[in-house]
Amino acid sequence: MSALNYLPSFPLPPNPLALFGLLLLAGLIGGELVKRVLHLPRITGYVLMGMLLSGLGLLNGKLIDEAWIFVDIALGLVLFELGRRLDLRWLRRDPWLLATGIFESALSFGFIYFALIYFDVQPLYAAVAAAIGISTSPMVVMLVAHEQGAEGQVTERALHLVAMNSVIAFVLVTMLLSWIHHEYHASWITAVLHPAYLLVGSLILGYAASMLTLLLSRWLGKSAERHFVLLLALIVVTVGVARMLELSVLLALLSFGVMARNLDARHDLMSVDISRVGQMFFVVLFVVSGAKLQLAELVTGGTLALIFIVARFVGKSIGVLSLTHFSGVRAGSAGMLCIALTPMSVLALTMVQGTASLYPDFAARLATIVLSAALILELIGPLAVQFALKQAGEAREEQQ
Amino acid sequence: MSDNEMVFKPSPGFTIGVELELQILNPRDYNLARDAADLIGLLEKHRHPGEIKPEITESMVEINSSIHRNHDSVLGELRLVRDAMVRAAERLNLRIAGGGSHPFHKWSERRIYPTERFKRISNLYGYLAKQFTVFGQHVHIGCQNGDDALYLIHMLSRYVPHFIALSASSPFQQGQDTCYQSSRLNTVNAFPLSGQAPFVHSWDGFLEYFSKMRGFGIVESMKDFYWDIRPKPEYGTVEIRVFDTPLTVERAALLAAYAQSLARYLLTERPHVPSRDVYALYNYNRFQACRYGLEGRLVDAYTQRHIGLREDMLETLRLVERHAAEPGNGAALAQLAADVAAGVSDAGWLRETYQRCHSLNDVARLQSDLWMGHAATA
Numbered sequence: 001m002s003a004l005n006y007l008p009s010f011p012l013p014p015n016p017l018a019l020f021g022l023l024l025l026a027g028l029i030g031g032e033l034v035k036r037v038l039h040l041p042r043i044t045g046y047v048l049m050g051m052l053l054s055g056l057g058l059l060n061g062k063l064i065d066e067a068w069i070f071v072d073i074a075l076g077l078v079l080f081e082l083g084r085r086l087d088l089r090w091l092r093r094d095p096w097l098l099a100t101g102i103f104e105s106a107l108s109f110g111f112i113y114f115a116l117i118y119f120d121v122q123p124l125y126a127a128v129a130a131a132i133g134i135s136t137s138p139m140v141v142m143l144v145a146h147e148q149g150a151e152g153q154v155t156e157r158a159l160h161l162v163a164m165n166s167v168i169a170f171v172l173v174t175m176l177l178s179w180i181h182h183e184y185h186a187s188w189i190t191a192v193l194h195p196a197y198l199l200v201g202s203l204i205l206g207y208a209a210s211m212l213t214l215l216l217s218r219w220l221g222k223s224a225e226r227h228f229v230l231l232l233a234l235i236v237v238t239v240g241v242a243r244m245l246e247l248s249v250l251l252a253l254l255s256f257g258v259m260a261r262n263l264d265a266r267h268d269l270m271s272v273d274i275s276r277v278g279q280m281f282f283v284v285l286f287v288v289s290g291a292k293l294q295l296a297e298l299v300t301g302g303t304l305a306l307i308f309i310v311a312r313f314v315g316k317s318i319g320v321l322s323l324t325h326f327s328g329v330r331a332g333s334a335g336m337l338c339i340a341l342t343p344m345s346v347l348a349l350t351m352v353q354g355t356a357s358l359y360p361d362f363a364a365r366l367a368t369i370v371l372s373a374a375l376i377l378e379l380i381g382p383l384a385v386q387f388a389l390k391q392a393g394e395a396r397e398e399q400q
Numbered sequence: 401m402s403d404n405e406m407v408f409k410p411s412p413g414f415t416i417g418v419e420l421e422l423q424i425l426n427p428r429d430y431n432l433a434r435d436a437a438d439l440i441g442l443l444e445k446h447r448h449p450g451e452i453k454p455e456i457t458e459s460m461v462e463i464n465s466s467i468h469r470n471h472d473s474v475l476g477e478l479r480l481v482r483d484a485m486v487r488a489a490e491r492l493n494l495r496i497a498g499g500g501s502h503p504f505h506k507w508s509e510r511r512i513y514p515t516e517r518f519k520r521i522s523n524l525y526g527y528l529a530k531q532f533t534v535f536g537q538h539v540h541i542g543c544q545n546g547d548d549a550l551y552l553i554h555m556l557s558r559y560v561p562h563f564i565a566l567s568a569s570s571p572f573q574q575g576q577d578t579c580y581q582s583s584r585l586n587t588v589n590a591f592p593l594s595g596q597a598p599f600v601h602s603w604d605g606f607l608e609y610f611s612k613m614r615g616f617g618i619v620e621s622m623k624d625f626y627w628d629i630r631p632k633p634e635y636g637t638v639e640i641r642v643f644d645t646p647l648t649v650e651r652a653a654l655l656a657a658y659a660q661s662l663a664r665y666l667l668t669e670r671p672h673v674p675s676r677d678v679y680a681l682y683n684y685n686r687f688q689a690c691r692y693g694l695e696g697r698l699v700d701a702y703t704q705r706h707i708g709l710r711e712d713m714l715e716t717l718r719l720v721e722r723h724a725a726e727p728g729n730g731a732a733l734a735q736l737a738a739d740v741a742a743g744v745s746d747a748g749w750l751r752e753t754y755q756r757c758h759s760l761n762d763v764a765r766l767q768s769d770l771w772m773g774h775a776a777t778a
Contacts, residue, residue, distance in 0.1 A: 084428075085428065087427060087428075087493060090427075090493040093490045093491060093493070094491050094492075094493070151426075151433065151434050152433075152434055152435055152438070153435060153438045153492060156493060221758065222757065222758040222759040222762075267762060267765065270759060270761065271428055271429035271761060327491065328441075328442040328445065328488075328491055328492070329438055329441075329442075329492070330437065330438055330441050333438075393514075394434070397511060
C-alpha cells in the first residue's frame with residue numbers, strides 16, 4: 001500500500017457531475033457573450049460554445065455520451081411542456097389551424113423530397129431527410145418564446161404547429177423505417193413490427209404516465225409545490241423507461257403532455273411552471289447539440305444543405321400563408337408564423353437513432369445530407385423565432 | 401374638445417345603456433392573456449350588435465350596448481354581444497370572464513394597449529395605469545337636460561353603496577383574498593381626478609367649473625375625470641361607474657334595471673333637495689359597501705339613521721317598485737330583491753368557489769365558464 005493511494009489515478013475518469021457543471025458554465029458564458037457582443041439570442045451562444053469546445057477537442061464523443069442523460073432530461077421537460085400546451089379542443093374549434101399544420105407538413109416534405117431527388121439523392125435518403133425536415137425544433141421555439149416572455153396568437157399558433165409537425169415527422173420517419181429495413185434486407189416481420197412497436201409502445205407509455213400523473217395529482221390535492229415535484233419525477237421516469245424499452249422519447253413525452261392536459265376532465269393537475277428548473281438542463285442540451293455539429297460538415301453538405309433549407313422554408317411558408325388567413329388572426333401574423341417555424345435541430349436526427357445504430361452505413365450517408373442543414377438552422381433558428389415574436393408584438397416589453 | 405361637446409344633448413328620459421369591461425384569459429392556467437387586438441380584429445369582421453372597444457391594457461376588452469328602454473331589451477342585446485364575443489374567443493382559444501378583478505394576475509406583467517390616449521395615461525400615471533387592469537360596469541341613464549343630470553348625480557350619490565354591494569365581485573387581487581367584497585374601487589381611488597362631481601346644481605354652474613379646471617390645465621375633456629358618477633353631455637346621460645363587472649350578463653342587466661328604476665323614482669318624485677351631507681358621509685358609506693358588501697352599514701344623510709345596507713336596499717326596492725313596473729322592470733327587481741334578501745352576491749360565489757377548489761386558477765376557470773354561458777361544474 002503506497003503512501004499516496006488516496007490520490008486519484010491518472011488519467012482522471014470523467015465525472016458526470018463535473019461535466020454537467022462545466023457544460024452549464026460554458027453555456028452560460030457563451031450565451032452571455034453572444035448576447036452582449038453580437039446581440040443574438042443566448043441559445044445561439046450555447047450552440048456556438050458547444051461547437052467551439054468540440055472543435056478544440058475538449059468535448060469528444062465519449063463525453064457527449066456521458067452528458068446525454070442531461071440532454072434527455074431537457075428533452076423530456078420541453079416535450080412534455082409542449083404537449084401540455086397542445087389543446088385538442090382548439091383544433092376542433094379552429095379546424096383551419098389543424099389544416100395548416102397538416103398542409104405545411106405535407107408541403108415541406110414534398111418540397112424537400114423532390115428537391116433532393118432532383119439533385120440526385122437516392123429516394124430512400126431523400127424521403128427520410130424530408131421527413132426529418134418536417135419537424136421544427138420544439139426546444140428552440142419553446143425556449144425562445146420563454147426567454148422573450150412571448151404570449152399571443154403567433155406564439156400559441158407557432159407552438160401548436162410545432163407540436164403537430166413534430167408528431168407528423170416522427171410518425172413518417174417511423175413508417176419509413178420499414179423501407180430502411182427492407183433496403184438492408186431485414187425480414188418483413190422486423191420491417192412491420194419495429195415501427196408498430198415504436199408508435200404503439202410510446203403512446204402506451206405516454207398514456208400510462210399521464211394516468212398516473214392525474215391519479216396522483218388528485219390524491220395530492222391542489223398544491224403547486226407538490227405537483228411540481230410530481231411532474232418532474234414522472235417526466236424523468238418516463239424518459240428513463242422510454243430509453244430502457246428502446247421507445248421514442250419524443251412521442252412518449254409529447255403524448256404524456258397532451259394526455260395529461262386533454263384527459264384531465266376534472267382539472268386535477270395544476271398548471272405549474274417547470275421551466276425554471278429546466279433552464280439549466282436546456283443550456284446543457286444546446287451546448288451538447290452544438291458539440292455534435294462539425295464545421296467540416298458544412299463544406300461537405302454545402303449546396304445540398306442550402307437546397308434543403310430553401311425547399312423546407314418554401315414548403316412551410318406556402319402551407320402557412322395559404323391557410324392561416326382563415327383562422328381570423330391579424331394580418332401579418334401568417335408571415336411571422338412562417339419565420340417562427342424555421343428552427344431545426346441536430347437532435348431531430350435522434351428520431352432515427354435506434355435504426356442508425358442498427359445500420360451505421362445508413363446513418364452516415366443520411367448525416368451528410370441533414371447535418372449541415374441542421375448546423376445552419378441550429379444557428380439562425382433562435383434568431384428567426386426571436387425576430388418573429390418581436391415583430392408580432394408578442395415579446396415582453398424591453399425594460400426602459 | 402370643443403365647447404360644443406360640452407352642450408348637454410337631451411335624451412329621452414330614463415333610457416339606459418351598459419358598458420362592460422371584460423377579462424381575456426388564456427385556457428392553460430387561466431391567467432390574463434394579451435390578445436385584445438386579435439379579438440377585436442376578429443369581431444370587426446362579423447356583424448354584431450353593440451360596440452367592442454379596447455381598454456387600457458391588452459388583457460381587457462369593453463362591450464357597449466346601444467340605448468334601451470328596459471331590462472329585457474338590454475339583456476337581449478347583451479346576450480347577443482356576449483355570444484358573438486364567445487364565438488370569436490373560442491376561435492382564438494381564449495376565455496372571457498366577468499368579475500371586477502382577475503384573482504391572481506400580476507399587474508407588472510400587463511401591457512398597455514398601444515393607442516395614443518392609453519400611452520399618454522401610462523406615461524402620466526406610471527404603474528397605476530397597469531394596476532388599473534380592473535373591470536367595471538358603467539350604466540348610462542338618459543336625462544332630459546343638464547340640470548336634471550346634476551340633480552340625479554347628487555341624488556344617486558346616496559345610493560352608491562347599493563351599487564357597490566350589489567355588483568361586488570373583486571374579492572381577490574394579485575393572488576390574495578383582500579377581505580373586501582369589492583377591492584376594485586381601492587385601485588380607482590389612487591387616481592387624483594377620482595372622487596365625486598362638484599356640488600353644483602345647474603348645467604351652467606357645471607360648465608363654469610369645467611372651464612375653470614380646463615383653464616388650470618388639469619383636464620382636457622370629461623374623460624379625464626374618473627368620478628364615481630359623472631355627466632356625459634354628448635350622450636345626454638349620467639354615467640354610474642362604481643359597479644364591478646358582474647359574473648354574468650344577466651346580473652349586469654339587473655343592475656342596470658335597478659339604476660334605471662331608481663333614477664326614474666328620483667327624477668319623478670324629487671324626494672329631497674341635494675344635501676352636502678351626502679358627500680360628508682360619502683367615503684365612509686362607500687368604504688362600508690366595499691369592505692362588507694350587503695353586510696355593510698350605511699348612514700343616511702337625510703335622516704341621520706344608521707341602517708344595514710341590505711335592509712336599506714330592500715326598503716329602496718319597495719320604494720321604487722312603481723317606477724320599476726312602468727318600463728317593465730318589475731320581474732327583474734323582484735329577482736334582485738330575492739337575491740338581496742338571500743344574501744347572494746358574486747363576491748360570495750367567488751369565495752365559495754375558492755373554498756371548494758383551493759386554487760385561484762380554478763376560480764378564474766369557473767368564472768369564465770359562468771360568463772361564457774357553460775354550466776359551471778367543479
